[in-house]
Amino acid sequence: QRYRSKYLTYPEILRFLQYVNTSSNVNIQVGSIGKSFEGRDMPFIKIQSNDSWPGKRTIFIDAGVHSREWISPAMAVEIIHRLALNTENDRAVNKLLEMFDWLIVPLVNPDGYVQTFSKGLEGRMWRKNRNKRYSTNPLCYGVDLNRNFGFQWNNSPEHGGSSNPCSGTFSGPRSFSEPETLNMGRLLLSNKDHIAGYISFHSFGQFFLYPWGFSSDVNIEDEPDLHHVASAFVDRMKRKDYIYNLGGSAKTLYPAAGGSDDYVRGVVGVKYAYTVELPPHENSRYGFLLPEKEVKSVVSDTWEGLKSFAFRLQQHT
Numbered sequence: 001q002r003y004r005s006k007y008l009t010y011p012e013i014l015r016f017l018q019y020v021n022t023s024s025n026v027n028i029q030v031g032s033i034g035k036s037f038e039g040r041d042m043p044f045i046k047i048q049s050n051d052s053w054p055g056k057r058t059i060f061i062d063a064g065v066h067s068r069e070w071i072s073p074a075m076a077v078e079i080i081h082r083l084a085l086n087t088e089n090d091r092a093v094n095k096l097l098e099m100f101d102w103l104i105v106p107l108v109n110p111d112g113y114v115q116t117f118s119k120g121l122e123g124r125m126w127r128k129n130r131n132k133r134y135s136t137n138p139l140c141y142g143v144d145l146n147r148n149f150g151f152q153w154n155n156s157p158e159h160g161g162s163s164n165p166c167s168g169t170f171s172g173p174r175s176f177s178e179p180e181t182l183n184m185g186r187l188l189l190s191n192k193d194h195i196a197g198y199i200s201f202h203s204f205g206q207f208f209l210y211p212w213g214f215s216s217d218v219n220i221e222d223e224p225d226l227h228h229v230a231s232a233f234v235d236r237m238k239r240k241d242y243i244y245n246l247g248g249s250a251k252t253l254y255p256a257a258g259g260s261d262d263y264v265r266g267v268v269g270v271k272y273a274y275t276v277e278l279p280p281h282e283n284s285r286y287g288f289l290l291p292e293k294e295v296k297s298v299v300s301d302t303w304e305g306l307k308s309f310a311f312r313l314q315q316h317t
């Protein structure tokens, strides 16, 4: 309970995962997918029904790619709590675990996240990782991890990344230059044959986005299918008074190459790959600074949308 209504620190997230590991009635595997630039573990959790089997289809979820988007790891914590502990006695949970294994990386950018809990200019609003190799100026540390994945990296006239280390969207010297993206890429590839759906949680704006992000000139195959599965979430959220914008990433938001969603679709080969921009709404004055008192309602409302998404995905894969 205490884990779900506030923004957790990095150590609190690790403690939460250990707690889940020892208290869950279902099959749990907790571990690290590797180390961040500063040497922190990047935790993962796999949640499976007790009668699961190797190679069962998986929903892969990640969060916390951009460190200032605090509602994103909070959403991952909610999902883990719901699936592994089910303290609300949600009758859908058994079905969700029957349908899919769930592989969740709740904090892709632990170094940046720790940074956002520090004071000063480069504190709360830090977005990138904390790589110090590309600049000696602390204001210019870090690579935008969502510009660093290896698909169409830096490869369009409007790729939405920067080659300037001081930029918030610095894409790095080459794709997968960063330990965090490399660890994610490896994990994704090693699960490639059974990932049925992928969602990367970000904030803010209330967008449900599918590829391609790298260019607005390239249409995606199967767009109607991607749209249809996502609309299960969007329609459900509308009934809860959250208006989401659904569409191709580059056209609906802006072009940006090197994102995790494009990599999952383009290289890992997962058809249903998405990025979700959680609340607040794009017109909200809060932006990334969603007040802590909103956390509980936002994540539990969004859980309803995620359930609808999973059931719809099951019908279409």
Ligand code: 0X9
Binding pocket: 066, 069, 146, 202, 203, 204, 209, 212, 213, 214, 249, 250, 253, 254, 255, 256, 257, 258, 259, 260, 261, 262, 275, 277
């Ligand atoms: O710019 C981003 O990386 C994401 N928006 S955010 O405000 N959270 O930074 C959108 C990424 C969408 N996906 C791709 N462009 N591939």
Ligand code: ZN
Binding pocket: 065, 066, 069, 202, 203
């Ligand atoms: Zn983001």
